[in-house]
Amino acid sequence: MIADILKETFWSLSANKVRSGLTILGIVIGIASVITMVSIGQGAQKTIESSIQAIGSNLIIITPGAQKSGSVSGGQGSSQTLTVGDADMIVAEVPNVKGIAPEVSKRYQLNAKGNNTNTQVVGTVPDYLGVRNIAIDSGTFVTSQHVKSSAKVVVLGPTVRDDIFGVGADPIGQTIRIKNVDFEVIGVALAKGGTGFSNPDNSVYVPLTSAQHFLSGDTFVTSISVAANDQNSMTAVQQQISEFLLKSHNITDPAQADFTLMNQTDIIATASSITGTFTMLLSSIAGISLLVGGIGIMNMMLTTVTERTREIGLRKAVGIKKIYINMQFLAEAVALTFLGGFVGVALGWGASLLVSKFVPQLTTVVSLSSVLLAFGVSAAVGIIFGFYPARRAANLSPMEALRYE
Amino acid sequence: MIECKNLNKIYQTGDVQTIALNDVSFSVEKGEFVAIIGPSGSGKSTLMHILGALDAPTSGSYFLDGKEVSKLEDDELSELRREKIGFVFQAFNLLPRTTVLRNVMLPLLYSDTTDEERVERAKTCLAYAGMEESKFYNLSNQLSGGQMQRVAIARSLINNPAIILADEPTGNLDTKTSNVVMKAFQELNQKGHTIILITHEQEIAAFAGRVISIRDGVIESDIKK
Ligand SMILES: Nc1ncnc2c1ncn2[C@@H]1O[C@H](COP(=O)(O)OP(=O)(O)O)[C@@H](O)[C@H]1O
Ligand SMILES: [Mg+2]
Numbered sequence: 115m116i117a118d119i120l121k122e123t124f125w126s127l128s129a130n131k132v133r134s135g136l137t138i139l140g141i142v143i144g145i146a147s148v149i150t151m152v153s154i155g156q157g158a159q160k161t162i163e164s165s166i167q168a169i170g171s172n173l174i175i176i177t178p179g180a181q182k183s184g185s186v187s188g189g190q191g192s193s194q195t196l197t198v199g200d201a202d203m204i205v206a207e208v209p210n211v212k213g214i215a216p217e218v219s220k221r222y223q224l225n226a227k228g229n230n231t232n233t234q235v236v237g238t239v240p241d242y243l244g245v246r247n248i249a250i251d252s253g254t255f256v257t258s259q260h261v262k263s264s265a266k267v268v269v270l271g272p273t274v275r276d277d278i279f280g281v282g283a284d285p286i287g288q289t290i291r292i293k294n295v296d297f298e299v300i301g302v303a304l305a306k307g308g309t310g311f312s313n314p315d316n317s318v319y320v321p322l323t324s325a326q327h328f329l330s331g332d333t334f335v336t337s338i339s340v341a342a343n344d345q346n347s348m349t350a351v352q353q354q355i356s357e358f359l360l361k362s363h364n365i366t367d368p369a370q371a372d373f374t375l376m377n378q379t380d381i382i383a384t385a386s387s388i389t390g391t392f393t394m395l396l397s398s399i400a401g402i403s404l405l406v407g408g409i410g411i412m413n414m415m416l417t418t419v420t421e422r423t424r425e426i427g428l429r430k431a432v433g434i435k436k437i438y439i440n441m442q443f444l445a446e447a448v449a450l451t452f453l454g455g456f457v458g459v460a461l462g463w464g465a466s467l468l469v470s471k472f473v474p475q476l477t478t479v480v481s482l483s484s485v486l487l488a489f490g491v492s493a494a495v496g497i498i499f500g501f502y503p504a505r506r507a508a509n510l511s512p513m514e515a516l517r518y519e
Numbered sequence: 520m521i522e523c524k525n526l527n528k529i530y531q532t533g534d535v536q537t538i539a540l541n542d543v544s545f546s547v548e549k550g551e552f553v554a555i556i557g558p559s560g561s562g563k564s565t566l567m568h569i570l571g572a573l574d575a576p577t578s579g580s581y582f583l584d585g586k587e588v589s590k591l592e593d594d595e596l597s598e599l600r601r602e603k604i605g606f607v608f609q610a611f612n613l614l615p616r617t618t619v620l621r622n623v624m625l626p627l628l629y630s631d632t633t634d635e636e637r638v639e640r641a642k643t644c645l646a647y648a649g650m651e652e653s654k655f656y657n658l659s660n661q662l663s664g665g666q667m668q669r670v671a672i673a674r675s676l677i678n679n680p681a682i683i684l685a686d687e688p689t690g691n692l693d694t695k696t697s698n699v700v701m702k703a704f705q706e707l708n709q710k711g712h713t714i715i716l717i718t719h720e721q722e723i724a725a726f727a728g729r730v731i732s733i734r735d736g737v738i739e740s741d742i743k744k
Pocket of ligand 2: 563564565609686
């Protein structure tokens with residue numbers, strides 16, 4: 115019996131190659147496009163998340179200026195309320211702080227050897243290395259000695275080194291000019307890759323005091339990065355910093371705070387809401403493809419209803435029972451949707467791997483849920499529209515079915 | 520074995536009513552060979568479909584082996600058609616894009632006969648219906664009308680049914696093949712099969728032992744030899 119059903123299904127599908135082929139094509143297109151689109155969207159999300167993680171771990175960033183809800187860039191440098199003193203006191207007063215790095219960051223014109231470049235100049239302290247997860251490729255980073263003496267030394271990000279001195283060159287001991295002050299290159303940072311907000315590879319680092327004396331000309335800082343000991347102490351540390359700063363700045367109403375605290379979770383949440391929109395957009399496109407594919411399947415199944423109804427009438431006329439007819443046509447619909455489903459999943463998977471390969475900034479992520487959704491929808495459409503008319507035909511009398519138009 | 524009482528069949532297409540059968544009553548004994556004869560549109564096919572349990576009459580009752588067919592469930596009807604009735608359609612009704620052999624084996628699907636047995640039986644029936652062996656694996660839609668007719672006849676024989684109902688089985692055949700096919704029906708009849716066939720040719724009707732003529736849905740005459 116079951117062998118007969120399988121054989122009939124196989125014969126019926128291969129005897130109607132065009133019909134089967136077009137149905138499978140509809141399913142393949144629907145499923146493959148959903149999987150690819152969603153994988154691109156989720157890949158973009160993952161890529162952004164991981165480049166935010168790369169800034170440092172368990173990081174809290176304090177910036178001057180009032181809280182602006184939902185803003186990623188904040189008002190860095192726009193108001194002057196934070197000082198190195200704030201950072202020193204946080205270390206003294208707040209437990210569970212692993213490292214703290216105040217910084218003065220601004221873009222300046224750099225020149226050396228006749229090359230010009232406009233670059234983020236970060237004035238900071240040795241802790242910055244650990245707090246912001248930066249490693250040194252050659253030479254040394256800014257030391258506390260440099261900070262104490264306002265030394266005119268600079269550490270280059272790898273991109274800056276490549277731009278000014280050439281790819282892979284050794285610039286240590288050379289001089290570069292920032293805002294008409296000569297700084298000696300003492301080290302080069304290791305490339306972090308990725309696409310951070312202020313790309314660390316395209317920054318240079320000088321001692322905090324040097325930045326204040328020679329570049330900004332005041333005693334304020336543009337941000338303070340705090341690394342908490344671990345993930346669990348993040349909330350407490352953030353809370354305590356907030357309370358402490360409010361007290362030391364003599365502010366009673368937290369809504370009037372002259373600083374903003376942001377941790378990675380906030381940043382990721384904000385970024386995710388942006389990439390989420392992007393994913394939504396792609397998913398809508400994918401949804402439309404799925405719909406189009408579905409309509410294709412439906413159309414195919416419905417245009418063949420007449421022929422199928424007559425065939426079913428004939429099968430009943432020669433004495434085949436309803437149940438076998440139903441089972442055969444169900445098996446046919448299932449075979450078509452699964453065949454198309456597997457090809458579609460494979461194609462979608464392959465396409466998203468290709469995107470990963472040819473767009474290096476984007477690592478696509480094929481998610482199980484998109485596979486299941488795409489598969490589920492087209493299977494449902496295929497089975498409902500393949501099986502339902504057959505079932506209806508099987509309920510007619512043989513002559514009614516044979517005369518169907 | 521067949522008993523019809525006051526059969527009526529009315530087709531309703533939109534506002535138009537066609538009375539295809541009007542109060543038809545007759546019975547057929549086991550082993551009879553009956554020819555139904557009548558002009559086109561007289562209701563022969565309609566009557567045949569009711570006898571074949573393929574369609575229900577609008578009113579009246581039809582008993583087959585003492586069972587009232589209109590009272591049977593859908594699956595019981597299928598079983599009845601499969602076990603007792605071989606039907607040759609006027610329009611052949613073969614599965615398109617399917618080989619001759621598979622068409623003939625169709626009624627054997629989901630039965631507990633082996634593949635070899637099915638092929639064996641199909642070949643025997645095809646030979647019986649006068650089909651040349653070289654065409655067994657041709658697709659049904661590549662056949663001539665006469666060849667399709669022989670396939671349809673072979674298919675009706677495959678379950679060795681007690682009753683064979685044939686709607687103009689020689690309509691597309693030349694005289695020579697017609698005679699081959701009619702001889703085969705005669706032989707089947709001698710083996711005990713009940714045969715009812717439709718024709719509009721007197722020579723074909725002459726093979727039968729009883730001729731019922733029908734006009735405008737009414738039985739005109741019923742003559743036993
Ligand atoms: N499905 C149908 N719907 C409407 N009228 C039909 C249908 N089938 C047959 N008829 C009509 O019923 C009458 C008898 O048809 P039929 O039984 O096919 O005649 P025959 O086989 O003797 O030529 C004809 O007038 C025909 O037009
Ligand atoms: Mg007719």
